[in-house]
Amino acid sequence: MEPNTVPEPQLLCDFCNESATAARSYDAAPLSMKVDRTVVYFCDSKWAACPVCAQLIDENRWDELTGRSYALWLQGETELGKSPDFAHKQFMKTHLTQLHQLFREARGRTA
Numbered sequence: 001m002e003p004n005t006v007p008e009p010q011l012l013c014d015f016c017n018e019s020a021t022a023a024r025s026y027d028a029a030p031l032s033m034k035v036d037r038t039v040v041y042f043c044d045s046k047w048a049a050c051p052v053c054a055q056l057i058d059e060n061r062w063d064e065l066t067g068r069s070y071a072l073w074l075q076g077e078t079e080l081g082k083s084p085d086f087a088h089k090q091f092m093k094t095h096l097t098q099l100h101q102l103f104r105e106a107r108g109r110t111a
C-alpha cells in the first residue's frame with residue numbers, strides 16, 4: 001500500500017485565493033456568470049474570505065477587493081513562470097470585477 005500522501009484539504013479564500021486559515025464565511029444565493037460563451041454556476045452558497053478580504057467586504061471596499069484579487073492572481077501566475085498577455089490580464093480583471101459584483105448582489109438575496 002502506498003502511504004496516504006493526500007494533503008489536508010486547504011481552505012482558500014474565494015476572493016484572493018490565499019490560504020484562509022482564519023476564514024470568515026459569507027452566505028450568498030447560488031449564482032451563475034458567463035465566462036466567454038460558457039455559463040459557470042456557483043452553487044456553493046458559502047464564500048470563504050481571508051481576514052484581509054473579509055475586512056474589505058465588511059467595509060464595502062469593492063475596488064480594493066478586486067484589485068487585491070487581481071494582484072495576487074498575477075503574482076501566482078508569475079510564480080508559476082507564466083506571463084499572461086494583455087488580453088488574458090484584461091479578461092481576468094473583467095472576470096473578477098463581475099464575480100465580485102455578483103457576490104454583492106447574491107449576498108443581498110439570502111437575507
Ligand SMILES: [Zn+2]
Pocket residue numbers: 013014015016017018049050051052053054
Ligand atoms: Zn482573501
